[in-house]
Amino acid sequence: MEQVVKSYPTSTRPALDSVDVDIEKGEFVFLVGSSGSGKSTFLRLVLKEETPTSGRVHVAGKDLSSLSSWKVPALRRSIGCVFQDFRLLPNKTVFENVAFALEVIGKAQGTIAKVVPEVLDLVGLDGKAQRMPDELSGGEQQRVAVARAFVNRPMILLADEPTGNLDPQTSIGIMKLLDRINRTGTTVVMATHDSAIVDSMRRRVVELSQGKVVRDQSRGVYGYGA
Amino acid sequence: MRAQFVTSEILIGLRRNLTMTIAVIITTSVSLALVGSAMLMRSQVGLMKSYWYDKIEVSVFLCNHIVQSPNCKGVDVTPAQMEQISADLNNNPAVQKVYFESKEQAWKNFVIQFKNSPGIVKNTNPDALPESYRVKLKDPSKFAVVASAVQDEPGVEQVTDIRKTLDPFFKFLNGLRNGIFVIAIVMFIACALLIFNTIRVAAFSRRRETGIMRLVGASNLYIRLPFLLEGALAGSVGAAFACGFLVLAKVSFVDGVLAPSLTFTPFIGWPEVVGTFPWLFLFGILLSTASSFLAIQRHLRV
Numbered sequence: 061m062e063q064v065v066k067s068y069p070t071s072t073r074p075a076l077d078s079v080d081v082d083i084e085k086g087e088f089v090f091l092v093g094s095s096g097s098g099k100s101t102f103l104r105l106v107l108k109e110e111t112p113t114s115g116r117v118h119v120a121g122k123d124l125s126s127l128s129s130w131k132v133p134a135l136r137r138s139i140g141c142v143f144q145d146f147r148l149l150p151n152k153t154v155f156e157n158v159a160f161a162l163e164v165i166g167k168a169q170g171t172i173a174k175v176v177p178e179v180l181d182l183v184g185l186d187g188k189a190q191r192m193p194d195e196l197s198g199g200e201q202q203r204v205a206v207a208r209a210f211v212n213r214p215m216i217l218l219a220d221e222p223t224g225n226l227d228p229q230t231s232i233g234i235m236k237l238l239d240r241i242n243r244t245g246t247t248v249v250m251a252t253h254d255s256a257i258v259d260s261m262r263r264r265v266v267e268l269s270q271g272k273v274v275r276d277q278s279r280g281v282y283g284y285g286a
Numbered sequence: 287m288r289a290q291f292v293t294s295e296i297l298i299g300l301r302r303n304l305t306m307t308i309a310v311i312i313t314t315s316v317s318l319a320l321v322g323s324a325m326l327m328r329s330q331v332g333l334m335k336s337y338w339y340d341k342i343e344v345s346v347f348l349c350n351h352i353v354q355s356p357n358c359k360g361v362d363v364t365p366a367q368m369e370q371i372s373a374d375l376n377n378n379p380a381v382q383k384v385y386f387e388s389k390e391q392a393w394k395n396f397v398i399q400f401k402n403s404p405g406i407v408k409n410t411n412p413d414a415l416p417e418s419y420r421v422k423l424k425d426p427s428k429f430a431v432v433a434s435a436v437q438d439e440p441g442v443e444q445v446t447d448i449r450k451t452l453d454p455f456f457k458f459l460n461g462l463r464n465g466i467f468v469i470a471i472v473m474f475i476a477c478a479l480l481i482f483n484t485i486r487v488a489a490f491s492r493r494r495e496t497g498i499m500r501l502v503g504a505s506n507l508y509i510r511l512p513f514l515l516e517g518a519l520a521g522s523v524g525a526a527f528a529c530g531f532l533v534l535a536k537v538s539f540v541d542g543v544l545a546p547s548l549t550f551t552p553f554i555g556w557p558e559v560v561g562t563f564p565w566l567f568l569f570g571i572l573l574s575t576a577s578s579f580l581a582i583q584r585h586l587r588v
Contacts, residue, residue: 107501130505130506132503133500133503133504133505133506134503135503136500136501136502136503137502137503138503139503140502141501141502147494147497147498147501149494149495149498160495160498161498161502163291164291164498164499164502164504164508164509165502165503165504165505165508166508208498208502212502212503
């Protein structure tokens, strides 16, 4: 990200102001800051759900401002997404939820039958493939969401407060999972305000406040004075 | 796989709001049936025109002893007068061919024309029918030239232009056809709005799915396809019903009612009826996919 400014027309203050962040391939980055500090806007810019008011966003070597809209789907295939509210399809089983992400990008049935059990195994949900989402605990649902985000082996995994709805114990499980995914070479960018997690992981921390980067340290912790 | 996935999505979507789907199918089939009947009426008029214009254009009726018009005064036409009239017609540059219709032929045609009204036939004296020259013109619009040349000759009762007698009838049919077209267009608008809403409701009820599709990078076409095909399917089912309606109309109304009672003119056959089918499908599918496309446009912005 170079000098990115994003203004919403209804707001007097830009959501992101001259943000200049460089994230390397394979990094694990925490995006911290209070609500309204611009974390979610940051992630939406990477997905090209929003376009910056000025400045440029580069993802995987591509300049998103010059990326034509019909290439956006290809960009998003290289990015996986996890949200606080899971966003699972309640009328589909765990298997179908994960398979859906592959079906809609036109993957062959054979590939789906092979890859989905693998990824369910990876997130620790083997044996629960035929359950419906509302039969699972919050942590398990988030694992399904991670599986869906990761099943296409994206280069980047964006997580917007993935532990926001989970208790600390479950959150640690999810973090271990994200860490394992990071070790496969996937870049993980995680927005959070769960200080305990940030402190325990000791990874790079980018802190946003009122749309500005106020801190960027590797192996950082959540609060000041570390 | 893709096909199977898309088909299941479409069927789920159609089942999800079944009542709306039925409404869409009914309105499309009614409006398409109207369009189809208008098209058939057009070919019927065309058929009748070519049939009648081809046969005869101008009839020169000759005097007989019953006619009291100033030119005849109740006296039969003489052979000399007939020869003169025939020669004048044949020498006229606008005339292509002249047929003579004798009393016997006139009677035969009369009997055929009124075979369903035996009362009229019984009360008509074959002798009362006039002899006539039936004239085919090189250019049907040159009627006035030929008429003025012979109508004051002795022995001519009157000269009639077939187009003058048929035109009011054709005007009526054309007016009817235009009326049907107007109703069809109004129905089409209702239909488009209905499809628009149906698909919008479908898109709304599936917004969770489409949101995830966008997120994982499904192409726009892939996201839209189920909705478009859903519209197209409803449209083609409507078109199929409309075709069925036209077949029914041909069998029961044209073949069953019109043709037996109006024998003097030909009626449209199966080729014309079947010929409208592709158009109905085309209209139905175009209309429904276009309105589906518009309906989901703003739901699916990248």
